[in-house]
Structure formats: C-alpha cells, structure tokens
Amino acid sequence: MAERLKPVDVVTVGVGLTxxxxxxxxxxxxxxxxxxxxxxxxxxSPDFQSPTIHDELxxxxxxxxxxxxxxxxxxxxxxxxxxxxxxxxxxxFLPGTGTGGAAVHWNGQTYxxxxxxxxxxxxxxxxxxxxFVDPEITIQDWGVTYDELERHYDxxxxxxxxxxxxxxxxxxxxxxGNPFEGQRSREYPTPPMKETQYxxxxxxxxxxxxxxxxxxxxxxxxxxxxxxxxxxLQQCVFCGFCERFACEHYAKASxxxxxxxxxxxxxxxELRSNCQVLRVNLDSTGKKATGVTYVDGAGREFExxxxxxxxxxxxxxxxxxxxxxxxxxxxxxxxxxxxxxRNYAYQTVSSVTVFYDQDTRINPFMASGSSGTVIDEFSGDxxxxxxxxxxxxxxxGAIMTNGRPIEFHPTPPGTPTWGxxxxxxxxxxYNHTVVLTVHGMSHPTRTNYLDLxxxxxxxxxxxxxxxxxxxxxxxxxxxxxxxxxxxxxxQAMGGKTVVGAPRKGPYTSTIYQTTHNTGGAVMGSDxxxxxxxxxxxxxxxxxxxxxxxxxxQHNGTYNPTDTVGALTYWAVEAIKSQYLKSPGPLVRT
Amino acid sequence: MIQVGVVALATLISVAVTxxxxxxxxxxxxxxxxADPKRGAVIAAQGTAAVPACAQCHAFSGASxxxxxxxxxxxxxxxxxxxxxxxxxxxRRDSAVMSPIAKGLSANDxxxxxxxxxxxxxxxxxxxxxDAIIVKKGEKIAREGDAAKGLQxxxxxxxxxxxxxxxxxxxxxxxxxxxxxxxxxxxxxxYRKNSPNVMKQIADRLDDQDIAAVAAFYQQIxxxxxxAQ
Numbered sequence: 155m156a157e158r159l160k161p162v163d164v165v166t167v168g169v170g171l172t173x174x175x176x177x178x179x180x181x182x183x184x185x186x187x188x189x190x191x192x193x194x195x196x197x198x199s200p201d202f203q204s205p206t207i208h209d210e211l212x213x214x215x216x217x218x219x220x221x222x223x224x225x226x227x228x229x230x231x232x233x234x235x236x237x238x239x240x241x242x243x244x245x246x247f248l249p250g251t252g253t254g255g256a257a258v259h260w261n262g263q264t265y266x267x268x269x270x271x272x273x274x275x276x277x278x279x280x281x282x283x284x285x286f287v288d289p290e291i292t293i294q295d296w297g298v299t300y301d302e303l304e305r306h307y308d309x310x311x312x313x314x315x316x317x318x319x320x321x322x323x324x325x326x327x328x329x330x331g332n333p334f335e336g337q338r339s340r341e342y343p344t345p346p347m348k349e350t351q352y353x354x355x356x357x358x359x360x361x362x363x364x365x366x367x368x369x370x371x372x373x374x375x376x377x378x379x380x381x382x383x384x385x386x387l388q389q390c391v392f393c394g395f396c397e398r399f400a401c402e403h404y405a406k407a408s409x410x411x412x413x414x415x416x417x418x419x420x421x422x423x424e425l426r427s428n429c430q431v432l433r434v435n436l437d438s439t440g441k442k443a444t445g446v447t448y449v450d451g452a453g454r455e456f457e458x459x460x461x462x463x464x465x466x467x468x469x470x471x472x473x474x475x476x477x478x479x480x481x482x483x484x485x486x487x488x489x490x491x492x493x494x495x496r497n498y499a500y501q502t503v504s505s506v507t508v509f510y511d512q513d514t515r516i517n518p519f520m521a522s523g524s525s526g527t528v529i530d531e532f533s534g535d536x537x538x539x540x541x542x543x544x545x546x547x548x549x550x551g552a553i554m555t556n557g558r559p560i561e562f563h564p565t566p567p568g569t570p571t572w573g574x575x576x577x578x579x580x581x582x583x584y585n586h587t588v589v590l591t592v593h594g595m596s597h598p599t600r601t602n603y604l605d606l607x608x609x610x611x612x613x614x615x616x617x618x619x620x621x622x623x624x625x626x627x628x629x630x631x632x633x634x635x636x637x638x639x640x641x642x643x644x645q646a647m648g649g650k651t652v653v654g655a656p657r658k659g660p661y662t663s664t665i666y667q668t669t670h671n672t673g674g675a676v677m678g679s680d681x682x683x684x685x686x687x688x689x690x691x692x693x694x695x696x697x698x699x700x701x702x703x704x705x706x707q708h709n710g711t712y713n714p715t716d717t718v719g720a721l722t723y724w725a726v727e728a729i730k731s732q733y734l735k736s737p738g739p740l741v742r743t
Numbered sequence: 744m745i746q747v748g749v750v751a752l753a754t755l756i757s758v759a760v761t762x763x764x765x766x767x768x769x770x771x772x773x774x775x776x777x778a779d780p781k782r783g784a785v786i787a788a789q790g791t792a793a794v795p796a797c798a799q800c801h802a803f804s805g806a807s808x809x810x811x812x813x814x815x816x817x818x819x820x821x822x823x824x825x826x827x828x829x830x831x832x833x834x835r836r837d838s839a840v841m842s843p844i845a846k847g848l849s850a851n852d853x854x855x856x857x858x859x860x861x862x863x864x865x866x867x868x869x870x871x872x873x874d875a876i877i878v879k880k881g882e883k884i885a886r887e888g889d890a891a892k893g894l895q896x897x898x899x900x901x902x903x904x905x906x907x908x909x910x911x912x913x914x915x916x917x918x919x920x921x922x923x924x925x926x927x928x929x930x931x932x933x934y935r936k937n938s939p940n941v942m943k944q945i946a947d948r949l950d951d952q953d954i955a956a957v958a959a960f961y962q963q964i965x966x967x968x969x970x971a972q
Contacts, residue, residue, distance in 0.1 A: 200887035204899040378944050386893055389940040391900060402888075402899045513774075 156447055161459035162186040165446055166466045167431045167475060170255020171715070172701040172722045173466035174409040175313075177425075178383070178417035179726045183734070187423045188458060190448055193221075193252030195427040198410050202258075202400035204393075210560045214398040219259045221249040221468075225613040226430075228470060230663045232624040234487060234601065240610050240618065246663035247671060248398065249468045253427060254409040256468055256669060257715065261397045261523025261555055262373035262406050264316045265712030266307050266720070268534045269300035269336040274708060277535065278545055287545055288628045290599040292497060294707050297679040297688035300336050303720045306727070308339055310719030311371075314407035315379035315387045318342035318371030332368045334530040347376045347390065352516050352588040353527030355508075356552035359647030365529040370553060371716075372524035373407035383416040394556040396523025406523070426450070432616055434463050434479035434698060443481075443698050449614055461737070462697050462729070465675075469704040473604045473674035474619040482675075482685045482694045487601050487622070493685040493693070495605045497598035497673040498621065499709040502548065502629040504657040506590040506640040508649035509566050515585050518557030526553030526591075529643075532636045533711040534595065544631040548594030549711050550640045557584070564589065566651050590644060592636050594657070596672070596709040599626045604674040625659045633657040670714050672706035677721075679741070687741040689728040690721060696739045701725055776851070778821065783859030786852055793847035797856060800840075806865040811921025816860040822910035824857035827937075836937040867917035870962040881960025884953055885915075892948045897957060900941075905961045917965030923958035 163185035166173040173189055181187045196202070212218045221227070221244070229238035250256035270277040275293045278286065287293070320341045321331025328341075346369035349357070357367040374390040381387065390405040404411050417423050428451030435444045435457065445459035465472045476482055476494045485492035510516070528551030530536060539545055556562060563580040564587040570576050607620040637656035644652035657667075678684025681693040690705055692698040701722055703714045710717070732740050788803055790796035797816075801807045805816035816824065830836035831845035832853075848856070883889075885905065888896040898904060900912050907914030915923060929935040930946035931954075949957070 197890055198888070199890040199894065199896065203887050203896045205903045377940050388895065388944060391941065393899075403895050404893055 156455040156457040158457045158459065161445070161461070162188050163460065164188070164462045164464060165190060165458055165460040166464045167434075167446060168192075168255060168465070168467035168471070169253050169409070169414075169425055169427075170250070170466065170468070171257040171409055172718060173255075173464070174413045174417055175719070175722045176464050176466055176701065176726050177423050178413050178420070179730065181417060181420040181422035183730050185422060185462075185734075188460070189423065189425045190429040190431050190446065190458070191253050191425065191427045192226075192430045193250075193427065195425070196252050196254070196258075196400075196410075198400070198402065198404055202402045204402045207399055207402050208393070208395050210558045213259075214558065214561060217244050217248060217398065219250055219252065219398065219400065220244050221251045226618075227612075228474075228619040228621055229607040229610050230621045230623070232622070232660045234622055238607060238620045238622070241663055245666060246661075247667070247669040249470060249669065249671075253414065253425065254400075258400045258408045258410065259398050260406075260408075260715060261713075263524045263553070263713040264311060264314060264318070264371045264373045264407075264716045265549075266336060266338075267300070267710040267712060267717045268334075268536075270535055271708075271710045272296040272299050272303070281535070282540060282545070288626065290601065290626060291545075291628060292598045292600050294497070294676070294678055294683060296707050297677050297684065298721075298724065303717075303724055304336070304339060306720040306723035307716060309723050310716060312343045313381050313383065313412050313719070314373040315343050315375050315381055315412070316371055316373045316407070316716075317344040317347050317376035319346045319369055321368060330368060332530045333366055334533065334536045342371065343381075344376050344379050347372050347374070347522065347525045349527060350392075350521060350525050350552075350554070352518065352552040352554050353525065355514075355516075355588055355647050356590065356643070357527045359643045359645075360527075360529050362646045363643060365531050365643070367527050367529050370524055370526040370528050370551060372522065373715075374401070374522035374524050375405050375407075381412055383413060385412055385415055387411055390522045390525075392520045392522050392525065394519045394521045394558060397555050430614060431475065432478070432614055434465070434475060434481060434695075436480065436695065440480065441695055443695050462699070462733075465698065465700045466702065469671050469674065469702050470604070470619055470621070472700050472702050472704040474606070476675055476685065476692075476700065477604075477606050477619070478616050481692055481698060484605055485603050487603050490600055491682075493676075493681070493683065495603045495674050496683070496685070497676045497707055498602050498604050498623060499596040499598045499672045499706065500623060500661070501596050501668040501670040501709055502594035502625060502633050502657050503667045504548075504592040504594070504633045504637045504655055506592065506637060506644045506652060506654045507564055507566075508588040508590065508644040508647055509564070509583055509651040509653070510586040510588070510648070511650050512582075512586060514648070516554075516557075516588055517585065518554045518562060518587075521554055521556050523555045524553070526551050528553065532639055542631075542635060544628045544635070546595035546597060546629065546632045547711055548592045548632065548636040550590060550592050550636065550643065552588055553591045554589055567653060588644075588647065588649070590640050592633065592640050592656075593711065593713070594629065594633055594636060595711050596670075597626050597628055598673055598708050602626070624661050625657065630657060630659055670703070670709055672703040672709040672714060675700045675704040676707050677705040678707065681743055687739070689732075689740045690725040691728075691733070691740050693739075693743075697737060699725055699729065776854070778854040778858035780855065780858040780862050783852075783855035783857070786848070786856050787859055791848065791852065794844045797860075801860075804865040805860040805863045807919070809868065809919045809921060811919060811925050814922045814926075815918050817863045817865045819861060819913050820907060820909035820911070821854075821857040821861035823913045824860055825853050826911065828853045828857065830937045836935060867965045870920050870959055873920075873959050873963050877956045878960050878963050880952075881956035881958070882964075884949075884957050885960050889948075889953075894945065894948045897945075904964050915961040918961055920958040920962040923961055924954055927954045927958070
C-alpha cells in the first residue's frame with residue numbers, strides 16, 4: 155500500500171538536464187518542487203575524480219554510468235513481424251542514470267538545429283514538391299519555429315558556456331563560423347576550443363575542396379567561465395575521457411556543473427534519489443494528473459501528489475511513462491492512428507577512416523568529447539536534393555573524442571581481427587589514423603515506433619518499452635551519398651588509404667552508433683498526430699508536460715542536446731508566464 | 744615547440760593542452776632533434792660562458808634542498824622542464840634569477856639540460872614534523888577536490904597521488920612542501936602567470952590552510968627515501 159506524501163506543486167520525473175532546469179526555474183518562481191531521480195546522487199567531487207573516473211574498462215566497456223538494465227531495459231526488434239527481445243547489455247546506445255542523467259556522460263557537442271528543421275514538411279514540399287519524399291516517411295512540422303526558440307538556444311548555450319564561433323549573427327555572416335547556421339543573436343559565450351591535429355588535417359582537406367570548415371561548438375570549455383547562475387566552469391584539459399565518463403574538471407557542462415547547485419540552494423526544491431517512478435496517477439476523468447507513484451531505494455511505495463507533473467527523463471523513458479500511465483493514445487502502426495510512440499527516430503551515423511604514413515602523427519588521445527573541426531555543406535537541406543532521390547543530410551568532421559587504449563585500435567582493411575598481425579597493425583596505425591564522422595539525420599517512418607512490450611517487465615513489474623526500428627531506405631541513401639563525399643575529403647587530407655563505411659541496414663542494437671534516440675511523444679499543432687503541443691504540454695492531460703528529445707518530430711543532422719535545452723527553457727517560460735496564471739491547455743483546439 | 748615533447752612520448756596519455764598550444768596546429772610535422780642528456784649534464788655541472796651551473800642551487804642530482812626557494816628537478820619530465828625554461832626565457836614565467844639564466848641558454852642547451860634532469864634520481868626526504876591531520880586534509884583535496892569550492896582534485900592532472908603525467912605535467916609526489924606552498928602562493932598572488940586558465944584558477948580557490956595541507960601531503964606521500972640507492 156503506497157504511503158501518501160504531503161502534496162507539492164511540481165514533481166519532476168528524472169533529475170537530468172531537463173529536470174534540473176525546470177526545477178531551478180519553478181522553485182525560483184516560488185513553487186514547491188520535488189525531483190525524483192531513479193539513480194544515485196553523485197557529484198563532481200568526490201564521485202567523478204581521477205584516476206577512478208579514467209577507468210575505460212569500468213565506464214566505457216562495462217558502462218558503469220548507464221541505466222541498470224538488470225532492473226530496467228527495453229526490448230528491440232527491427233520490424234513488427236519479429237518478436238522483440240530485451241537489451242540485456244547496452245551496446246547500440248547508452249541511456250544514463252543518476253543525478254545529471256545522460257548529460258553527465260555526453261560529449262558536449264552543442265549544435266542548434268536548422269530553421270528548416272522546425273518546418274520540415276512544409277519546407278520539403280515547397281522546395282521539392284509533394285511527391286518527392288518516400289511515402290513511408292512521416293515528417294511533420296514541429297509547431298514551433300527557430301525564431302521562437304532562438305533566445306532559448308542562446309540562454310542554454312550561455313548556461314553551458316559553450317565554446318564556439320558564430321557563423322551568422324543577426325543575419326551577418328561571420329568569418330570562421332558556420333555560414334549555413336540559423337542566425338543567432340550574439341557570439342558564443344566562450345571562444346572555440348583549440349584546434350586539434352586531426353582537426354587541422356581535416357580543415358586542410360576540406361578547404362582544398364572549397365568547403366568551409368569551422369570549429370565544432372563544444373560544451374567542454376576553452377576557458378574558465380561563470381554562467382548566469384553564478385556557477386564557474388573550468389578549462390578543459392583534453393584528457394580524452396568525456397563520452398561514457400563524467401568530467402572530473404568542472405570543464406564539461408552537465409547539470410552538476412551548470413544548474414543543479416543553483417536549484418539545490420533553493421529551499422523550495424527537494425531532490426530525492428533512488429526513487430523509481432512507476433506511473434503518473436490520473437483522476438477519475440483521466441484528464442488530470444494527481445501526482446506520481448514511486449518506489450524508493452528500500453522498496454517502499456509512495457504516492458507523491460502534485461499539481462503539475464513534469465516528465466523529464468530520457469526520451470525513451472518519457473514515452474514509456476506515458477504509456478504505463480495511460481496518458482495519450484498509443485500509436486498503432488497498422489492504422490497510423492494514435493500519438494504516443496509515433497515518430498521515433500535515431501541518427502544515421504557513418505564514418506570514413508583516413509590512414510596516414512608514419513610521419514603524420516595524430517595524438518588522438520589529446521581530445522575532448524567535442525573538440526573537432528566540421529563542415530556543414532551536406533547538413534540537412536543545405537544542398538539541392540532534386541536529383542539525389544533522398545532528403546536530409548549529415549555534418550562531416552574530424553571529431554575524435556579520444557584515443558583510449560581498449561577501444562581505439564584502427565586497422566586498415568585486410569588486417570586480421572586478432573593475433574600478432576593485428577597487434578602489429580594497431581601499433582602501426584594507432585597514432586597515424588584520423589576517423590571522420592558523418593553525422594546524419596534520421597527520418598521517422600510509419601513503421602518505426604515505440605510501444606509497450608507484451609511480454610517483458612521490469613524489476614517493479616511494469617511493462618518494458620518496445621522499440622521497433624530499422625533504417626529507412628531514404629536515410630541509407632543519404633548516408634551513402636555523404637559518406638562518398640567524405641571519402642573525397644579524406645583523400646584531399648593526404649591519407650594513404652581512405653576507407654568509407656556508409657551506414658547499412660538492418661539496424662543492429664549491438665554496435666554503438668549514438669545515444670540520440672528521439673520522438674515518441676512528439677510536439678505539434680495537431681492533437682491527432684502529436685502527443686504534446688508546442689509548449690510540450692500533453693494534449694490529453696494538461697497538467698503533464700513531457701520534456702526532452704521525445705518531442706522531436708524527426709532527428710536533425712545534429713546532436714540533440716542544444717535543442718533539448720532550448721525546448722526546456724521554451725516550455726518552462728510558457729509554464730511560468732501562461733500556465734501558472736491560468737492552469738489548463740495552453741493551446742486550444 | 745609542443746611537438747617535441749608530444750612526439751617523444753606519443754603513446755602516453757597527455758592530460759593537458761594549455762595556453763601555450765598554438766591556436767592552429769601545424770599540419771606538416773618535422774623530425775625533432777634528439778636531446779643530449781650527457782651534454783646537459785655538463786651544463787648542469789659547469790654552466791656555460793653565459794650562465795652559472797644549475798648545480799649551484801639545484802644540486803647536480805637536481806634534488807635541490809628543502810628551503811622552498813628551489814624546486815626539486817630530479818626525474819621531472821624533460822618536456823615540462825624545457826617548457827618552463829622557455830617560459831622563463833620569454834618571461835611568461837618571470838623570475839629575477841631564472842629568467843636571465845634561461846635567456847643565456849640556447850634552445851639546444853635548454854633541451855639538453857631538461858633531458859639530463861629527467862634522467863636523474865635521488866632520495867625523497869619526508870617532511871620533518873608533518874602534522875597527520877594536515878596531511879589528511881591535503882590528501883582529501885589532492886584526491887577528491889572540494890565540492891563546496893567547485894575544486895577538482897590535484898591528482899586529476901598530476902597523476903595518481905601526484906606521480907606526474909608526462910610529458911607536460913610535473914610530479915608533485917616528493918616535491919618539497921615549501922616549494923609547493925611557494926608556487927601555489929605565487930599563482931594565487933598573480934606572480935606566476937604561465938597557466939592562467941588552469942593553475943591560477945585552482946590556486947584562487949585554495950586558502951592558506953588548503954595550500955599548506957596539499958603541500959604537506961605531497962611531500963609526505965612519496966615514501967621512498969632510498970630511491971637513489
């Protein structure tokens with residue numbers, strides 16, 4: 155029997171990036187906020203300190219910072235005619251757990267989406283006509299525009315102290331930045347990170363071909379910075395342990411470094427760790443949430459009543475909680491009807507490996523998760539697709555996040571996969587190889603979706619989420635095209651051997667590609683095709699907001715975090731300025 | 744300049760790319776001259792026409808003394824030592840004693856002397872009369888930092904218990920407490936300027952008690968007084 159706790163104004167399910175920002179803002183507005191985090195409480199000091207944190211086996215291979223999939227995982231299949239099986243070990247992607255969530259082990263790549271991303275369907279139909287896109291693709295407009303989000307992007311970047319070079323300030327193209335980007339209102343808060351050796355080689359090759367190379371925007375900081383919350387970040391030391399690790403240096407923006415201490419200072423905010431939320435509770439009408447039910451670390455069940463429930467977990471878990479709570483109509487791929495689970499998308503990532511002779515030394519270990527040099531010529535709709543037979547694109551760059559000894563061992567084709575010859579090849583190529591990333595869009599289709607698994611349950615008896623996904627043909631064609639272009643850059647970089655590996659289907663969950671899972675609780679202006687409105691408010695239960703990449707209608711060319719941050723500030727502003735004054739639907743239909 | 748040390752120790756994990764790294768790395772890489780530690784030993788012992796012998800203050804072994812005025816150089820990474828000497832020469836690191844000496848040495852002299860001291864060894868005397876409580880406090884800062892101050896642990900860069908992180912990060916384990924204290928105080932007061940974004944920021948968050956504690960811990964941690972034998 156659940157113990158009923160004292161009601162509060164707001165509960166956030168998850169204390170990661172979105173949960174911490176929401177909590178900070180709403181506690182400051184005078185509301186009593188409780189943050190429920192399923193994982194442990196942890197902080198830069200003492201938990202993330204070196205040498206402990208630089209344990210590649212523990213963190214990168216055994217994935218110590220990730221969701222405990224002995225207790226809670228998801229099931230996966232490529233298509234509806236298969237039986238999904240549980241992911242018993244994280245391989246393909248890495249949902250985090252614990253305070254700070256996945257924003258603790260991210261790389262810090264901080265890109266904005268393009269203005270056309272938010273009006274994607276309208277834009278594509280206008281430029282290429284209504285019948286250009288494969289019929290299986292289910293892109294839609296987002297219901298929000300880039301211009302509406304601009305100052306929220308700006309706010310998030312200034313929160314993180316992001317290091318970069320603007321390419322377009324108020325419509326004026328800036329030398330050295332990305333000339334294709336949507337206009338921003340001001341320069342990045344800190345200058346770009348220093349260019350690495352692999353970045354310089356890439357710049358050389360790309361510029362030879364006429365492309366405009368620019369420094370990757372990085373929330374691993376180029377210099378010390380104090381953010382508007384009064385929290386100070388330190389300069390990154392290029393240790394090479396970002397992704398899958400936590401930063402020991404206060405140099406990577408994470409909830410712990412940029413927002414959580416500010417939230418925790420406010421007595422209106424209470425953070426409870428090791429609390430697993432089972433469901434959002436609804437009243438008898440099913441149209442109002444009354445709070446949440448959770449189980450604490452000792453196995454005790456509690457009901458936490460709240461006026462406002464903010465679902466601020468990882469994208470996949472946001473969707474699962476909606477489904478397990480009966481909020482919104484589950485999406486049915488046969489009829490195409492329903493909203494929750496719709497438009498799941500991933501990221502279409504491929505690579506090109508450039509092998510050099512012995513005289514070119516790369517030092518790949520001198521890296522941060524987001525140090526790198528990139529080009530934007532093949533991103534999104536920056537190039538004409540008329541004769542290409544696909545939509546979407548990819549950014550291309552030299553973004554070697556590390557040269558860690560267990561997992562980084564590039565060898566050219568023809569090398570045996572084990573034994574003496576393999577070892578010799580690793581020793582020969584380790585310091586003489588640049589890996590280029592082709593980071594591509596992912597388009598939603600009618601048959602890629604999320605729902606509840608009919609068989610498997612978690613440690614608390616709740617159904618697992620089921621992911622049904624395979625790469626759309628459109629995205630594989632895109633990957634081939636941009637990967638081929640990237641091979642040309644690799645050749646221009648002076649590589650001795652250049653090997654392109656375009657993404658091929660079927661999708662496998664056993665090879666790491668990216669953790670950018672998006673969609674499933676998408677935002678939009680039509681309640682029959684979106685789960686939340688433009689303010690991330692549930693159409694069905696207006697005192698529930700679902701915040702995160704679950705709202706993305708498709709996954710853009712870029713890493714999602716900046717857009718997640720911008721949407722969070724956008725949504726919390728709507729809550730503060732509109733919802734609190736008059737609780738109810740912010741968009742009437 | 745940077746390439747010299749990095750190339751020599753390419754397979755080690757480097758922890759720092761600080762302000763001295765040029766904004767855009769050179770794409771073409773040459774083969775660096777190999778430093779000559781034997782020639783460096785001669786300069787350390789005898790000096791040159793322009794500069795006095797290093798051994799006068801630092802001892803021929805580089806062990807210096809515990810006064811705090813002179814750091815222990817024994818076995819420090821060559822690349823780190825050479826970089827500091829270049830900073831003395833350019834007055835990025837300014838010292839009335841060391842800057843004229845560094846200016847009086849050629850680039851090859853600097854590399855050779857640095858290579859020599861990197862090869863030396865000697866005993867590490869423990870801090871006489873160290874207070875166990877202070878050492879413990881220093882250990883906590885060194886290993887964990889201080890959450891309240893947003894301070895990272897020293898070991899993150901200086902290696903497990905200050906063992907050093909070649910090529911660019913010096914060891915602290917066994918360095919004289921008085922010298923560590925002096926250095927941190929110099930960073931904090933703004934006299935030492937050649938790591939404005941890292942060491943200066945860290946020193947600013949340490950108070951005098953923290954500095955004394957960290958210094959005591961690091962001299963105390965290297966308990967191999969017979970290393971020379």
